[in-house]
Amino acid sequence: MTEPERDQPVRERILGCLLAGALGDALGGITERGRSCLSDDTQLTLATCESIVTAGGVDPAHLAATFTRWFEGRRFVGLGSATLKALRDLQSGAHWALAGARGEMAAGNGGAMRIAPLAFLTADRTVVRDVVRITHHSDEAYVGALAVIECMRMQWPSTLSEMLADVSRRLPDTRVRDRLQALADIAGYSDRLTPLAAPGASGYVVDTVPLALAAAWHMVDRSFEPILEELIAIGGDTDTIASIAGQVAGARTGIEALSSTLVSLVPERQLIEDLGNRFADYIESTA
DSSP: OOOGGGGSOHHHHHHHHHHHHHHHHHHHTHHHHSSOOOOHHHHHHHHHHHHHHHHTSOOHHHHHHHHHHHHHTTOOOSOOHHHHHHHHHHHTTOOHHHHSBOSGGGOSSTTGGGOGGGGGTTOOHHHHHHHHHTTBOOHHHHHHHHHHHHHHHSOOOSSHHHHHHHHHHTSOSSHHHHHHHHHHHHGGGOSSSGGGGTTOOSSSHHHHHHHHHHHHHHHHHSOHHHHHHHHHHHOSSHHHHHHHHHHHHHHHHOGGGSOHHHHHTOTTHHHHHHHHHHHHHHHHHHO
16 A cells, blocks of 8 residues: 555544554453453543543643543553553642653653544644653653654655654654664564564563554555564564554554454444544544
8 A cells, every 4th residue: 555545534544543543452452451352552542532522622631631530430441550650640639740650660652552643633742742741751752652643644655664764853862763763774674573573562662662653554555464463473562562553554544444344343343433533523623
């Protein structure tokens, strides 16, 4: 496939993003959870969509309140330690700008895995940083989320090396940027993901986001299923890596690139489509 997003209406891209991300989350997480179900990767993304629609834009305070309401309603599964800590602090009345985890453990995936909806808006980098800081006070976590947005917004390149290098050039000086450039340097030597996962496939955003973006490129260039199988075989934080990859790829190809068989495997599909259509209505109304 080549630059399919040019032929896809924004609604199809939004639904493709949410459904492919949910599919990656559910199937990628079977080894972690023992069954196909949605986790916080998808649930936090959906909560972000809901907040944007309800607030009429990206409002970190409203978003934090939405996360807290979903948390109190027990609508999140498999929360990471940093996100769980932030949500408990928010529940106790902490200000959204102060709740997020700090230190080494804050460089997790919690921002990158839920940031995709902002790629359909004109949110600037300050807004992206604020949204990430609700749960993660970390430059690496912020730049990991920014890398996802930049990849979703840029013109789709013809080679994986070009994509990784282009995203890297758009980012501040961080380990995420360095890892993207390092993978760009070796991406042309293999058509498989395994060599790119050699540095790690953990819950560390420096490991996760570059591998997820590489997987997204392969999903668009080839197809979803074999790349998902390869990611699962690699191991590590498979649900988050597959979810981010699915979000980015789905936003490029639109929902039509997912077979009806694959779509039928998405847990809570009706909820995702209903919220996705509401989010698309909002995006179209502001275009």
